[in-house]
Amino acid sequence: MKFIATYAYSKGTGADMVQKIIDLRSDTVTQPTPAMREAMMAAPLGDDVFADDPSVNALQENIAAMLGFEAALFMPTGTQSNLCALMAHCERGDEYIVAQSAHTYRYEGGGAAVLGSIQPQPLAQGASGQMALADIAAAIKPDDCHFARTRLLCLENTWNGFPMPMDYLEQATTLARERGLATHLDGARLFNAAVANQTQGETVHFAARRIADNFDSVSVCFSKGLGAPIGSALCGAKSLIARALRVRKMAGGGMRQSGLLAAAATHALEHHIERLAHDHALAQRLADGLRAIDGLSVRSAQTNIVFVDVADNLGPELLAHLKQHGVLATGLIGLRFVTHLDVDAQGIDWAVAVVREFFQSR
Ligand SMILES: *Cc1c(COP(=O)(O)O)cnc(C)c1O
Numbered sequence: 001m002k003f004i005a006t007y008a009y010s011k012g013t014g015a016d017m018v019q020k021i022i023d024l025r026s027d028t029v030t031q032p033t034p035a036m037r038e039a040m041m042a043a044p045l046g047d048d049v050f051a052d053d054p055s056v057n058a059l060q061e062n063i064a065a066m067l068g069f070e071a072a073l074f075m076p077t078g079t080q081s082n083l084c085a086l087m088a089h090c091e092r093g094d095e096y097i098v099a100q101s102a103h104t105y106r107y108e109g110g111g112a113a114v115l116g117s118i119q120p121q122p123l124a125q126g127a128s129g130q131m132a133l134a135d136i137a138a139a140i141k142p143d144d145c146h147f148a149r150t151r152l153l154c155l156e157n158t159w160n161g162f163p164m165p166m167d168y169l170e171q172a173t174t175l176a177r178e179r180g181l182a183t184h185l186d187g188a189r190l191f192n193a194a195v196a197n198q199t200q201g202e203t204v205h206f207a208a209r210r211i212a213d214n215f216d217s218v219s220v221c222f223s224k225g226l227g228a229p230i231g232s233a234l235c236g237a238k239s240l241i242a243r244a245l246r247v248r249k250m251a252g253g254g255m256r257q258s259g260l261l262a263a264a265a266t267h268a269l270e271h272h273i274e275r276l277a278h279d280h281a282l283a284q285r286l287a288d289g290l291r292a293i294d295g296l297s298v299r300s301a302q303t304n305i306v307f308v309d310v311a312d313n314l315g316p317e318l319l320a321h322l323k324q325h326g327v328l329a330t331g332l333i334g335l336r337f338v339t340h341l342d343v344d345a346q347g348i349d350w351a352v353a354v355v356r357e358f359f360q361s362r
Contacts, residue, residue, distance in 0.1 A: 001224045022327045022347040024286075027189075027225045027279070027304060027340035036227070036267045043263030047256050048074070049073045049249075055259025059266050063220070063233045066205055066269070067190075067212040071241035071249060072233045074262055078103075078188045080253050081219040081232040082110045086152065088236070088243035089217070092117035095148035097181070099125045099138050104186055115251070119148045129159030130347075131166055133175055140179050150179075156186040157211060161283075161338075163196035163306025166210065173214040183214065188221040188232070192303040195276045204273050216240065225276050225304055226268035227341040230261050272341065279304040282339040282348050289352030295359045299334070306337045318358055325354040 046052030074082035112118040123131040141147035147231035155178035157164040194208035217236035222228035287301035299307035
């Protein structure tokens with residue numbers, strides 16, 4: 001059997017069979033749609049370092065307004081967006097409170113410490129990613145020369161696919177504000193969180209706005225479930241974004257005709273937000289299918305990420321088996337499957353069938 005990146009599912013039989021690769025490693029693997037590519041090609045461009053690119057300016061105004069901020073800055077990556085936020089909020093010798101397995105702390109090369117001389121104060125998290133309010137309160141240092149200055153609370157939503165409960169966001173950020181801390185949200189998958197938090201009759205945009213309202217700054221990725229090839233945005237007050245602009249330049253993120261990319265992000269905001277609910281439904285379909293198989297325990301499917309614990313340390317073997325059958329996932333002991341724009345129900349059913357076959361043939 002041959003595997004190819006883009007083709008109809010399971011054509012032919014036996015050796016002639018051609019199967020589309022079901023890539024569930026991440027929602028970052030999506031290809032820009034034909035309509036998105038068209039929007040990119042049609043974008044009016046300028047030099048964004050001169051603040052001259054109309055497509056970048058439009059995107060920045062659009063996302064800032066959507067999330068209720070004064071200003072926004074287009075960024076090449078979420079990592080750079082978070083770094084610029086942390087360095088705009090904090091000075092050298094300041095400290096930020098962050099969860100142990102938060103992206104900014106664990107998966108961004110320690111950038112805040114390395115490049116910003118900002119000390120992280122990581123805290124333990126519960127199973128769905130929350131730091132206890134009492135732990136946050138206890139971690140805020142008094143104004144005393146022994147201590148780094150605690151300046152910022154950084155939360156992440158969604159975290160590992162878990163949407164943070166709205167009342168937790170309110171309580172944690174209120175606590176931070178009362179103690180004089182600024183607040184930043186790593187909202188790489190903010191709109192997935194918004195879909196999960198949507199109340200009856202509410203638009204996804206409004207739910208996203210309700211989440212963002214708790215924070216002084218929010219970083220959101222266009223390159224995840226929204227399906228753009230590249231890009232994130234940092235949103236905040238004008239003064240904060242002005243500081244972030246300096247850091248972005250310093251970090252090498254001053255781009256030129258980046259309207260080409262901003263147009264993809266604008267297209268994603270216009271066409272790919274509402275459809276995230278479909279990714280969540282597919283994750284649910286995958287989780288339900290996997291739950292019916294002995295030897296697995298399925299941990300979460302509240303948004304577009306499904307974690308699966310595999311019995312008897314069979315994770316690596318299962319991963320290899322999946323790959324052999326055209327299904328890609330990540331992980332070791334626990335496997336991770338992420339749904340997105342480029343998978344459909346047929347692909348999910350194929351993935352479940354391959355997992356079932358793995359356990360049946362043992
Ligand atoms: C993907 C992601 C980022 C940013 O990642 P980049 O690959 O740098 O764009 C930040 N935070 C979270 C939670 C993420 O999932």
